[in-house]
Amino acid sequence: MRNRFLILILVLAVILVCFTGLAAAQDDKDKFKARYDSNSENKEFNPHDFTGIWMMTRVDHSLGAPAPPLTPAGVAAMAGRVADSRTGGNGNAPWYACNPMGFPRLNNDDEPMEFIMTPEKLLQVFQWEHRIRYLWTDGRELPSGQNLENLGPAWYGHSVAKWEGNTLVVNTVGLDERAWLDNAGLPKSFHARIEERYTRTNYNTIELQTTLYDPEYYTATYVGGKKTYKIVPDEATTYFGWKGLFAGISEGICAPMNEVDGYNKGFRDVGQAKPKQ
């Protein structure tokens, strides 16, 4: 009885974590607007061509909607994860030590992402981590059963994509459980499936909606909110050195000697007040 009571409290706490994180995300709504809004929405475009550099319009590192309650296994998987706090105290998100953010957390980052399209796959190149994600469009099947068990977990999973009308539907499985779903530390199981639906609605805009199917860790399907990408104008990414960038997205590599030795020890820990009691 006592255990059930504790689980109930933890489930409530997880819901609270999600709502609070979303509220904080609203603050930054128009932060990057000036950087992507110079292109005309009326330009002609091919809805099946995502080529270009894109950036989310809002800083919101979650799936963009409150998560359903966790199962007891989900609560257990989240144990020990501590988010950063404004009132003192550092969280223990894996990326603070330059471990991969993993999917879908990196997808919900506020740095640019480039789509590169080939006949058999799309590549997503993320500025942060300088990471490549492969979305296979050559008709191969999503790994399942023994095939998936043989492949094992990957930070960014295994992804296949197909077009449904003008919407690119991407499914990903085989995710590494050590990567957090978002900044609050929500979990996802190895047997989860994540579906992304990308639709280019005009020259400037791609809309994304993400859904997590994970009955091991969640009591219901986690339906994410709509996210919006805007295309980054060419002139913002082609500098040829004289402005400090060469071309394309830049090298946002998280190097431990910069992040851990330089930033964490040199700044974060040096100036930090003690957490309030």
Added chain:
Amino acid sequence: MRRISILLFVLTVVATTLYAHHGRGATYDMKKRITLKGTVSRVDWRNPHVVIWMDVKDEAGKVATWGFENAGVSQLAQEGYNRNTLKLGQEITAVVNPAANGAATGIVVKVILADGSEIMSRDRGQNPVD
């Protein structure tokens, strides 16, 4: 019941996350601004954050080196700054949110050059705190 209240309070505090690539906790006093005048002693032009180091003399002539955090390389580059925007020995005035515990660190609000021009200015929408 008291235990539940305490637990929920603690989790509320924990849930108020900073949206950053790294942990920051309460490193800076974001409600406070201080102004420091000195000379640039080093610029670390790198991710996750560009750092400006500056030598500041106190009234007794004693020099202390301060370090100031900025946005990352790509952000500052897209705003037109580069590795040589500030030069070693250059006199600048830095307006910063200081470290919460009084250490000689801060996060840049803006840098004022000798001719009075302001660069890397958060007040003008540049150099954001992520």
